[in-house]
Amino acid sequence: MTNWEEDQAMEMASNVPLSQRAMGVRATPYMDGLNASQRAAVEVMDGPVLMLAGAGTGKTKALTTRIVHLMNMNRARPNEILAVTFTNKAAREMKLRVGSMLGEMVEGMPWLGTFHSLCVKILRRHAELVGLKSNFTILDTDDQLRLLKQLLRAENIDEKRWPPRLLLGLIDTWKNRAWTPDRIPAGEDSFNGRGSEFYAQYQNRLKTLNAADFGDLLLHVVNIFQTNEDVLDKYQRWFKYILVDEYQDTNVAQYMWLRLLAAKHHNICCVGDDDQSIYGWRGAEVGNILRFERDFEGAKVIRLEQNYRSTPHILAAASGVIAGNKDRLGKTLWTARKDGEKVRLIGHWDGEEEARWIGEEIESYQRGTRGLDPICLESMAILVRASHQMRAFEDRFLTIGLPYRVIGGPRFYERLEIRDAMAYFRVVVSPDDSLAFERIINTPKRGIGDKAQQTINAIARKNGISLLDGARIIVAEGGLSTKARNSLSTLILGIDRWASMLNGLNVFRDDADILEEFGDAAPIINHVEIAQIILEESGYTDHWQNDKTPEAPGRLENLKELVKALEGFENIQGFLEHISLIMENDTDDATQKVSIMTLHGAKGLEFPNVFLPGWEDGLFPSQRSMDESGQNGLEEERRLAYVGITRAEAICTVSFAANRRVYGQWQSSMPSRFIDELPHENVDVLTPPGLYGGGTFASTESDLPARAAKADAYNSPGWKRMQARTSQRGLHQPNNPKGIIIDAKVMQNYSITDRVIHGKFGIGTVIGIEGDKLSIVFDAGGAKKVVASFVTRADYVPF
DNA sequence: CGGCATTTATTTTTT
DNA sequence: ATAAATGCCG
Numbered sequence: 001m002t003n004w005e006e007d008q009a010m011e012m013a014s015n016v017p018l019s020q021r022a023m024g025v026r027a028t029p030y031m032d033g034l035n036a037s038q039r040a041a042v043e044v045m046d047g048p049v050l051m052l053a054g055a056g057t058g059k060t061k062a063l064t065t066r067i068v069h070l071m072n073m074n075r076a077r078p079n080e081i082l083a084v085t086f087t088n089k090a091a092r093e094m095k096l097r098v099g100s101m102l103g104e105m106v107e108g109m110p111w112l113g114t115f116h117s118l119c120v121k122i123l124r125r126h127a128e129l130v131g132l133k134s135n136f137t138i139l140d141t142d143d144q145l146r147l148l149k150q151l152l153r154a155e156n157i158d159e160k161r162w163p164p165r166l167l168l169g170l171i172d173t174w175k176n177r178a179w180t181p182d183r184i185p186a187g188e189d190s191f192n193g194r195g196s197e198f199y200a201q202y203q204n205r206l207k208t209l210n211a212a213d214f215g216d217l218l219l220h221v222v223n224i225f226q227t228n229e230d231v232l233d234k235y236q237r238w239f240k241y242i243l244v245d246e247y248q249d250t251n252v253a254q255y256m257w258l259r260l261l262a263a264k265h266h267n268i269c270c271v272g273d274d275d276q277s278i279y280g281w282r283g284a285e286v287g288n289i290l291r292f293e294r295d296f297e298g299a300k301v302i303r304l305e306q307n308y309r310s311t312p313h314i315l316a317a318a319s320g321v322i323a324g325n326k327d328r329l330g331k332t333l334w335t336a337r338k339d340g341e342k343v344r345l346i347g348h349w350d351g352e353e354e355a356r357w358i359g360e361e362i363e364s365y366q367r368g369t370r371g372l373d374p375i376c377l378e379s380m381a382i383l384v385r386a387s388h389q390m391r392a393f394e395d396r397f398l399t400i401g402l403p404y405r406v407i408g409g410p411r412f413y414e415r416l417e418i419r420d421a422m423a424y425f426r427v428v429v430s431p432d433d434s435l436a437f438e439r440i441i442n443t444p445k446r447g448i449g450d451k452a453q454q455t456i457n458a459i460a461r462k463n464g465i466s467l468l469d470g471a472r473i474i475v476a477e478g479g480l481s482t483k484a485r486n487s488l489s490t491l492i493l494g495i496d497r498w499a500s501m502l503n504g505l506n507v508f509r510d511d512a513d514i515l516e517e518f519g520d521a522a523p524i525i526n527h528v529e530i531a532q533i534i535l536e537e538s539g540y541t542d543h544w545q546n547d548k549t550p551e552a553p554g555r556l557e558n559l560k561e562l563v564k565a566l567e568g569f570e571n572i573q574g575f576l577e578h579i580s581l582i583m584e585n586d587t588d589d590a591t592q593k594v595s596i597m598t599l600h601g602a603k604g605l606e607f608p609n610v611f612l613p614g615w616e617d618g619l620f621p622s623q624r625s626m627d628e629s630g631q632n633g634l635e636e637e638r639r640l641a642y643v644g645i646t647r648a649e650a651i652c653t654v655s656f657a658a659n660r661r662v663y664g665q666w667q668s669s670m671p672s673r674f675i676d677e678l679p680h681e682n683v684d685v686l687t688p689p690g691l692y693g694g695g696t697f698a699s700t701e702s703d704l705p706a707r708a709a710k711a712d713a714y715n716s717p718g719w720k721r722m723q724a725r726t727s728q729r730g731l732h733q734p735n736n737p738k739g740i741i742i743d744a745k746v747m748q749n750y751s752i753t754d755r756v757i758h759g760k761f762g763i764g765t766v767i768g769i770e771g772d773k774l775s776i777v778f779d780a781g782g783a784k785k786v787v788a789s790f791v792t793r794a795d796y797v798p799f
Numbered sequence: 800c801g802g803c804a805t806t807t808a809t810t811t812t813t814t
Numbered sequence: 815a816t817a818a819a820t821g822c823c824g
Contacts, residue, residue: 088811116814138814214814249813281811386810392816408812442800449800483800581814600811622810640811663809664815 008528025723030068035225036064041269043239043304048262049269050289054317054333055646056606059271063243064097066269070241071102082239082261083112086246088581090604091117094245103437110667111239115254117581119217123224132218133500137211137426138580143418143435144168144213146229151201156159162192170195171202175215176283178253185236199729209434218253247272247292251283259295268296272751274329275322278600280629280636290329307333309606311340313682314652318645322681325635340463340757343645343652347671350659351389351614355396358382358611361653362402362594365609375479375651377403379608381595383644385620389613390596397594408409413579417544417555421562422579424534425572426743427468428498434467435459441467444543446487452480456488468495494537501530502572527575528566599644615641615656615672750774 031039041051041062053059067083070076085091091113098109111118127134139147148164148171170191181200189196206212212220225232244250247270250258253619262268270292277286293299301404307315315333322328322359348354368374382393387770390406397404412418420443426436441456442448459479473478477490525533535541544555569575595607614620621637629636645652654675659668754766768775 114814140814217814279812282813388809411813445801447800451800598811624810636811661815 011149014323020302028069028072028724030065030072033305034058034062034065036238037304037306038065039301041304042066044300044302045075045213047266048299050247050292050296050299050301051269051271052301052329053271053273053304053306054307054331055273055276056307057304057333057644058306058308059273059304060097060245062304063245063269064094064101065272067094067098067243068101073244076240078107078109079604080112080238080240081109081243082118082241083109083243084118084245084258085112085114086249088114088117090114090245090772100125108642114581115257116214116217119221119257120581122221122235123212123217126224126228129224129228129231132212132220135430136769137209137210137433138217139206139213139435140414140419140580142166143211146435146438147205147209148198151198151205151549155198166194167191167198167363170200171790172215173283174199175213175219176251176253178219179297181221183455207778210432211435216251218257222253222256225257232260233264235261235456240265240267242268244268245272245593248274248277248286248289249279249284249289252288253283257283262296264299266296266337273331275325275331275639276603278636278640278643279604280632281625286327290327301329303331305331305333308650309649310335310646311337313340313342313652313729314645314648315654317343317678318642320682321645321674322642322679324677326739327635327639340507341651342682343654343678344684344686345675345678346653346655346686348655348657351392351657351661352396354613354655354657355392356670356701358393358613358653358655359396359402361611363400365651375609377592377594380611381472381597381602381605381607381647382611382613383597383599383602383647385599385614385622385640386404393596393613403591403593405593405595407595408601409770410484415555415558417558418562421531421535421559422576424538424540425531425576426500427495428534429573431468431495431499432466437467437471440493440538441471441488446491446539447483448488448491449484452484452488455480468492482667488600491538494534498530498534498537501533502527503523527569527571528563531563531566531572538677569613599640602647603643606647606649606651609651610644610653612644613650613656614660615654615675616660616669617672619660620672621674630748638674641672 031042034042037060038058038061041049042065045066051059051062053062063083067081069538070081071078083094085094095108095112098112113121122132123136124134127136145168146162148167149159150162152159152162152167173744179185179188181196181203182417184196184199191198206216225235239261242258243267244258249272258268258270270289272289274286274289277289280286288295293301310318312335315335319333348357362377362380364370365372365375365380366377384390384393387409394404394406396402413422420440423436423439423443426433427440431437438453441453456467456470456474459473460467463470463473471488471492475485475492479485480488541556541559544552544559549556566572566575569578593785608671617623620641621634625633627633645654656671656675659666661667750766750769752766752768766774
């Protein structure tokens with residue numbers, strides 16, 4: 001036992017009853033609520049452990065209990081445990097849960113955080129080893145892109161043919177794989193074969209700017225560990241136990257980081273679920289979790305398979321879908337729950353009807369019809385594949401006045417006005433931050449256009465100084481037009497003034513009344529007030545006040561919030577430091593709302609009642625995913641389906657639409673192949689609205705002719721083809737398949753009353769045929785004669 | 800330089 | 815459809 005261990009043991013001992021101390025037993029009340037596997041995952045403390053935790057099996061509980069157990073058994077002090085998550089939210093949650101389990105005994109764990117925040121912490125201490133100063137700036141995507149644009153422009157690259165975005169994506173991918181510019185494998189270089197060359201240039205620029213991007217945070221630390229044995233050794237010794245959440249989402253760089261740190265003690269516990277790996281497109285390697293047993297010798301694999309979240313039907317449906325994937329570690333989720341509703345499946349004519357129907361369903365669940373207890377809006381969620389699908393729901397919910405909340409979307413700190421404001425703060429705090437200066441130099445417009453900016457840039461580059469200093473020289477030498485020079489001068493003076501305020505140089509309120517009242521004793525301004533002053537004096541607040549666009553008031557509101565957020569920090573520097581890593585946006589208000597989010601955004605969440613719309617081939621699984629990544633892409637989409645279904649606790653409704661407007665064009669599609677993979681014994685196929693003249697259907701006049709024309713669904717060609725298709729392929733025959741009547745194949749001939757889609761006019765009904773021309777009455781209004789090749793058959797026949 | 804017209808792309812998202 | 819980005823003209 002080392003000294004501190006003895007200390008710890010003594011400390012602990014005083015809190016433990018004598019009888020237990022005598023028996024050498026420590027109280028472990030926190031284990032009481034755990035099942036056998038969870039308990040095993042907590043108790044196996046030595047050596048590598050892989051906790052394979054299926055959806056809803058209580059992995060966070062096991063993980064947090066493990067941390068508590070390690071401390072309670074004196075295996076490590078709080079600051080000797082390295083616990084890594086992917087999101088700040090997850091980190092916060094874990095901190096909270098560990099904290100509440102321990103009571104106030106132990107103060108927070110300093111090494112519980114995201115990969116990135118932990119790396120920043122380490123990197124600040126050893127920055128010089130990779131040529132940075134410890135106060136390096138962390139660049140966001142916007143800065144990165146601006147940097148690359150500059151770089152490409154200097155090389156006279158045609159940005160049309162070689163978009164900077166593409167290069168950024170490439171560099172990002174390479175960093176995820178821990179490839180430094182000199183180690184890009186031959187044949188992997190792209191971007192006209194010059195990608196690695198620009199990558200190297202980009203890294204050089206970052207070094208001069210004393211900046212690091214997100215990928216660098218990890219890569220630099222890995223680099224430091226690999227080349228400085230003493231540093232690595234120190235951390236290896238320090239972190240007695242390592243815990244990793246969402247291990248299936250780790251990329252190569254993160255994997256290397258973990259391996260290096262765990263190499264001494266091998267006490268690494270990774271928690272994850274290969275079936276929930278949905279971030280392959282941003283560098284996550286499912287292989288990491290699949291290889292775990294080989295990577296970490298003597299690893300114990302513990303499966304958490306009892307699901308506490310969903311009903312048997314939902315679980316079976318999810319398992320049925322995911323079974324289609326190869327290369328799984330394999331788990332059999334089970335639940336002690338009984339009964340429950342089957343997964344509900346329904347098809348719709350188009351996306352709008354789908355949104356309308358879901359809106360009505362939500363309202364009726366909320367009222368508590370169908371003999372069910374009312375379900376609150378907060379308990380319901382709509383999970384979509386791509387964010388553009390959200391609009392249909394927002395539109396619909398807005399018109400019927402159903403409160404909703406969009407989760408995800410542009411985050412607070414990514415908004416234009418926030419980034420602008422932050423750029424001001426950055427310039428004031430670190431005048432050398434040329435990227436920030438570039439952002440604000442003409443925001444708001446102050447007459448310093450492209451030409452003036454180029455001049456400043458040239459001067460700065462020539463003298464090897466920052467943009468701000470370059471601007472100073474220009475002003476001093478009387479360059480530029482009078483107008484531009486004057487406003488540039490004003491800006492520089494402003495920046496200097498704000499900086500001196502921040503530095504506490506005895507600057508008082510710029511307010512005549514207060515000066516008069518207090519004289520020399522006027523109070524020194526705090527950083528929140530300075531921030532306010534910066535935004536006002538720079539004209540940035542006015543800029544939005546004068547803006548008449550509808551979003552201007554919201555932006556002003558956001559700026560207010562930003563300033564308010566500053567109150568929680570000691571100074572602006574500290575604020576900036578946190579903000580670059582933490583992108584939280586918890587504007588939770590008390591009103592009950594339905595949640596709308598992407599499937600990705602829903603990972604880790606659960607809802608009693610879940611809607612999964614848009615299950616159409618091409619949308620979900622996404623065509624692009626399949627085109628770009630083939631079978632792997634499809635499997636990842638399938639995992640996404642699995643994640644979606646397993647979010648549901650009690651009710652899960654899958655739906656699809658036969659027709660949808662995609663990029664302004666009508667498109668008709670087949671139901672998702674994942675629908676065929678749902679075990680039919682766990683699925684209830686619902687009757688589409690209007691089939692039996694259903695009363696709740698809010699029809700408009702323009703719908704009526706179409707509905708009349710489609711009264712006989714059972715004899716329609718679409719229905720017959722559907723029958724043929726499903727029985728041919730021997731797939732699950734829905735027990736009440738009235739809703740699924742779809743086929744993408746275009747019939748050779750049209751007949752009167754056929755429903756068709758025209759790219760420009762939308763959906764209509766054929767009322768006459770003359771040679772190759774069709775007379776069509778369009779739902780949107782108007783009758784037209786069009787050549788048959790310009791329309792597509794709308795194969796879905798709902799009525 | 801700034802405002803308006805035209806062009807162009809358009810998954811998923813954290814840090 | 816739509817937003818963002820570029821291009822053109824006053």
